[in-house]
Amino acid sequence: MSAVVVDKVTKVFHPGRTDEVVALSDVDLTVGDGEFVSLIGPSGCGKSTLLRLIADLIPPTTGTVTVVGKSAGTARKEQAYGIAFQQSGLFEWRTVLKNVELPLELRGLSRAERRTKADQMLALVGLSDFAGHYPAQLSGGMQQRVAIARALAVQPPLLLMDEPFGALDEMTRERLQAELLAICAQTGTSTVFVTHSISEAVFLSDRVVVMSPRPGRITASIAVDLPSRDDAGRQSPTYFDRITEVRQALRGTPVKSTP
């Protein structure tokens, strides 16, 4: 069973008005079980809109979105996915542990159960020592790790991420990318990952989906098969080939290579 099926989805903002925007036009996307898919494209191509459609934060104008076999709305109500944004969105008045417990509280788990699960998640992202700290005391990278722990707290089958590493420096990004892959491998979650960075998309994904703007649509879907997802992988020829392929797809024209 596929984690996500997006079927002929169109999204129009402000239909019929002068500021009407066709954000997405006839988009089809399938994310398999356990697959890591990146959405990449220039600003305004609709990748964040597509993510929000999958998350049922906005409704499609036409078409259907199916998440783990259910409608997007049902999936949201059952907390079938975890989501992480570019701003970590941690509640500053709650400790790190209580932030991770938030989705568990909303699910109605008992205090002991919440505590256990939250501790597990913090251990997964390597922040057990900071359970009692407040978000303001942590660096940006650590805050994002807490956000990831929170997104995975209810152990959902699907993880949605909207440029979560966008505000971080390159070194921290690379570290968190490796950590994210390890976590996804361990938990077996399918992931839809929106990014601006070509190298990030290629390093992380099984498949890179390229989108183009006005109206938003998918122009290419590039499978990535790196020998290994680590530093060795970042230096392999396949890595650079795929990056070139994605760059070409983004520009719509072949990229000249120097002889």
Place this chain on the structure above:
Amino acid sequence: MLLGVAFWVVLWEGYKAVGSPDGTVLLGVRVLPRADDLSMPHLWTVLQRLGRPELTGGRPVWIVVLSACLFTLGSTAVGFVIGALVGLVLAALMQRFGLVERGLLPYVILSQTVPLVALAPLVAGWNVLWPEWMTVSLIAAYLAFFPVAVGLLRGLQSPASAGVELMHSYAAGWWRTLVKLRFPASLPYLFPALRLAGAAAVVGAVVGEISTGTRGGIGRLIIEYSREATSDPAKVYTAMLGAALLGLVVAGLVSLLELPLMRHRRHVAVVTL
């Protein structure tokens, strides 16, 4: 705080030293107050007056002022709580329904422009069941609800869209989003509003007491003493000192409430890993 008090002492006595006893008149208008001992008694005289009896053979002034302050504090507190609760409900309703906000907010603002002195007899006239001091509390509540309604509304609308979308992704409805996100996020806006509301409640209570003629409160005392201003100028200032102290106490109590709830803001050291 001592520095602030010292500042005012220096200002007061300094002006008395350099100012003209008849005040400074410019083009027929008195721009600076009179600096003679009748209009501006020396601060030491005021403090001394606190110690001496109110009238010949009566209780010392400071006891009279203190008991009046406590009386007014009671009605102020009730008014403050009522006003805060009304402000809370209004803010929540206005956050929930944009229509309510657009429709109600102008009237909320307009309500504060009504002269309190005109309102007081009106409220007193409604009195069917409650004791006299309740009228004063209601007037205090009338002034107190406004800063809370406006400040809390601002606070409830403050969370970033990432936070609101997050709660939406958890399928949390309006109430749970209010309790878990909006209300805690609004505390930095609520506390300054509560401090303002406290000060407004004191003003409302004092004006209410004066307008309704309620005995036992500091408002009545100010009026009574002001009638003797020409013969006993220091006594009026003792009453005013009491009223000012009342405002400070209310503001201080609100700040006390803030301490445990804003603990998370006091940790500043950042860890980097």
